[in-house]
Amino acid sequence: MLARVQIDRLLITTLPxxxxxxxxxxxxxAVLVRPHQCVLLTDGRYREAAIEIAERCAGLITVVxxxxxxxxxxxxxxxxxxxxxGFEAGSMTVARLxxxxxxxxxxxxxxxxxxxxxxxxxxxxxxxxxxxxxxxDAAQRLSAVAIGVIADFRPGIAERDVAQGIEAGxxxxxxxxxxxxxxxxSGPRAALPHGRASDRVIQPGEVVVLDxxxxxxxxxxxxxxxxxxxxxxxxxxxxxxxxxxAQSAAIAAVRPGxxxxxxxxxxxxxxxQRGLGPLFTHGTGHGLGxxxxxxxxxxxxxxxxxxxxxxxxxxxxxxxxxxxxxxxxPGVYVPGRGGVRIxxxxxxxxxxxxxxxxxxxxxxxD
Amino acid sequence: MLARVQIDRLLITTLPxxxxxxxxxxxxxAVLVRPHQCVLLTDGRYREAAIEIAERCAGLITVVxxxxxxxxxxxxxxxxxxxxxGFEAGSMTVARLxxxxxxxxxxxxxxxxxxxxxxxxxxxxxxxxxxxxxxxDAAQRLSAVAIGVIADFRPGIAERDVAQGIEAGxxxxxxxxxxxxxxxxSGPRAALPHGRASDRVIQPGEVVVLDxxxxxxxxxxxxxxxxxxxxxxxxxxxxxxxxxxAQSAAIAAVRPGxxxxxxxxxxxxxxxQRGLGPLFTHGTGHGLGxxxxxxxxxxxxxxxxxxxxxxxxxxxxxxxxxxxxxxxxPGVYVPGRGGVRIxxxxxxxxxxxxxxxxxxxxxxxD
Numbered sequence: 077m078l079a080r081v082q083i084d085r086l087l088i089t090t091l092p093x094x095x096x097x098x099x100x101x102x103x104x105x106a107v108l109v110r111p112h113q114c115v116l117l118t119d120g121r122y123r124e125a126a127i128e129i130a131e132r133c134a135g136l137i138t139v140v141x142x143x144x145x146x147x148x149x150x151x152x153x154x155x156x157x158x159x160x161x162g163f164e165a166g167s168m169t170v171a172r173l174x175x176x177x178x179x180x181x182x183x184x185x186x187x188x189x190x191x192x193x194x195x196x197x198x199x200x201x202x203x204x205x206x207x208x209x210x211x212x213d214a215a216q217r218l219s220a221v222a223i224g225v226i227a228d229f230r231p232g233i234a235e236r237d238v239a240q241g242i243e244a245g246x247x248x249x250x251x252x253x254x255x256x257x258x259x260x261x262s263g264p265r266a267a268l269p270h271g272r273a274s275d276r277v278i279q280p281g282e283v284v285v286l287d288x289x290x291x292x293x294x295x296x297x298x299x300x301x302x303x304x305x306x307x308x309x310x311x312x313x314x315x316x317x318x319x320x321x322a323q324s325a326a327i328a329a330v331r332p333g334x335x336x337x338x339x340x341x342x343x344x345x346x347x348x349q350r351g352l353g354p355l356f357t358h359g360t361g362h363g364l365g366x367x368x369x370x371x372x373x374x375x376x377x378x379x380x381x382x383x384x385x386x387x388x389x390x391x392x393x394x395x396x397x398x399x400x401x402x403x404x405x406p407g408v409y410v411p412g413r414g415g416v417r418i419x420x421x422x423x424x425x426x427x428x429x430x431x432x433x434x435x436x437x438x439x440x441x442d
Numbered sequence: 443m444l445a446r447v448q449i450d451r452l453l454i455t456t457l458p459x460x461x462x463x464x465x466x467x468x469x470x471x472a473v474l475v476r477p478h479q480c481v482l483l484t485d486g487r488y489r490e491a492a493i494e495i496a497e498r499c500a501g502l503i504t505v506v507x508x509x510x511x512x513x514x515x516x517x518x519x520x521x522x523x524x525x526x527x528g529f530e531a532g533s534m535t536v537a538r539l540x541x542x543x544x545x546x547x548x549x550x551x552x553x554x555x556x557x558x559x560x561x562x563x564x565x566x567x568x569x570x571x572x573x574x575x576x577x578x579d580a581a582q583r584l585s586a587v588a589i590g591v592i593a594d595f596r597p598g599i600a601e602r603d604v605a606q607g608i609e610a611g612x613x614x615x616x617x618x619x620x621x622x623x624x625x626x627x628s629g630p631r632a633a634l635p636h637g638r639a640s641d642r643v644i645q646p647g648e649v650v651v652l653d654x655x656x657x658x659x660x661x662x663x664x665x666x667x668x669x670x671x672x673x674x675x676x677x678x679x680x681x682x683x684x685x686x687x688a689q690s691a692a693i694a695a696v697r698p699g700x701x702x703x704x705x706x707x708x709x710x711x712x713x714x715q716r717g718l719g720p721l722f723t724h725g726t727g728h729g730l731g732x733x734x735x736x737x738x739x740x741x742x743x744x745x746x747x748x749x750x751x752x753x754x755x756x757x758x759x760x761x762x763x764x765x766x767x768x769x770x771x772p773g774v775y776v777p778g779r780g781g782v783r784i785x786x787x788x789x790x791x792x793x794x795x796x797x798x799x800x801x802x803x804x805x806x807x808d
Binding site for chain 2: 252
């Protein structure tokens, strides 16, 4: 990783990157990566947990306690490195960099902070077997939660109560927490792609988008089903059939070596052919891992800016590769009327695709 | 607010600041504040919700849709401002600023981006009556959840199941989500100030730290109680009595015009007098509002760096003022053995303090 950014010291301040490198999970931490050692910085609240991690990785991880502030501890640690130290420009704030560089200069340190981009993210994008096992297990657990929620689903209750049932199910299934705010969007609210559960009471025949995820062993999975109890009408059925066709086409486009943008194009083409293109207002998916939204990006190809990336950037691959895990979740949203989204989590395999989630894709339920 | 940073355009990219300014809540958004207008940028997922907000604030908020990326939309929006545009250096990343400035230069724009710090946070620190009403209501609801959880509490169940009960209670009480990962830390795990609920089964007589919070109407409240079913032993009782005395002293120190650091000092002094000072490894509290950790800082006074703050900084007050809402949560942590923390939420009033949470502070429960 250090070789990819051509630098031999790297200051990691993005929390999921800290976790990926060290296994340590906290709301505040940093890592200084040196050629044969990781220095883990954390404060009193997490000291015991950090020491436990370091003991398991004898010699590879050293814990440095943060006594005052993270910034002061970082300066003390890197002031004598005597060479360039890379930092993560994608998460380092302008204010923090300003403080660190000014303080290093004041102390007469020869250390220079040098920007890097997506060096660790480029490593995280392909999951190893250990990570795939966790994510496969998590996806199965999430599917079981979804099946239970749909079996219990009935009109006459508030979106918020459905969300409560989902989150209780996540806990029972071993998830440590929801991966994001649970979405339960019914009737016209289904037109809001991110309609958090409200007090609205679900009516018979209404289309309801259920989108939820959980964190299991630190890793995130994510699933959406759209359901209706009773007949939702022909318009909603058409939306559903179209989104289902779009999702199937997108999943069929998942294959190593193929651009991730092709997955988006496959879904978009189906919806455009049915005149629903303008109603599909987001990308087709995103990577899953320690973050619920991570690389690869599964959307329209970015326009070329014609400019070089920032120095120190490790480019993220644009093609799919075996070991990547992503969501496939096209949707259609009709303001004021309703919407449909269907989402599954898939693994790119050596030969194509494995769908990790397994929940019937049926609009009308009993 | 613009006057405080002596600038007439301000680009807001910190999400809670976007919410505070516009009432709009989303996982991605930005605001350009102009002298008589806010421009709200958001993408397709949130378009409907943004338009609804703008209609309620006719004329004051204009919605600009993000078609490609936020960065490209920001550049299009500010390229013709023809004057300095402030940005939030505390949340703007180095990479994003680099992209924005490079792109503005490439397009020949005269706009210059100029750093600001805590301009909106300085406004958010004192709550208005509308916010106080929400937070007071939220604290009462949280207290009711805590009372219910403690009444149902019994040994022989796993920490994770206790957490599930807490989170179901939060939903039932009207909270949209937990404000942070629910902490249930029993026995020796109580020594971890941030011990997330695990599979550990709670034993009779063990000390258990329950720390949880909820988001209600967008605002965060936070509460900790430490309980034991059965006799936890004399050592734990001593810790508890000391932490209770420290918390009472800290609450008594809350008064407008007094340094927030005095609240920390009051708690710390009690624990030091009892020889427990080194076991109190964090600050005494933090502000509450749209974020679960916000200003004011309630910890030891910062050492003076002797350097001027970054240009464009609006200094956050160090003294308490009527309308501030904060947690008071001293604790004692004994590695390998256990710990105690007691936390309430308080409002600084014109004459002193109002404790917003109301849950018995009793270690041993039936």
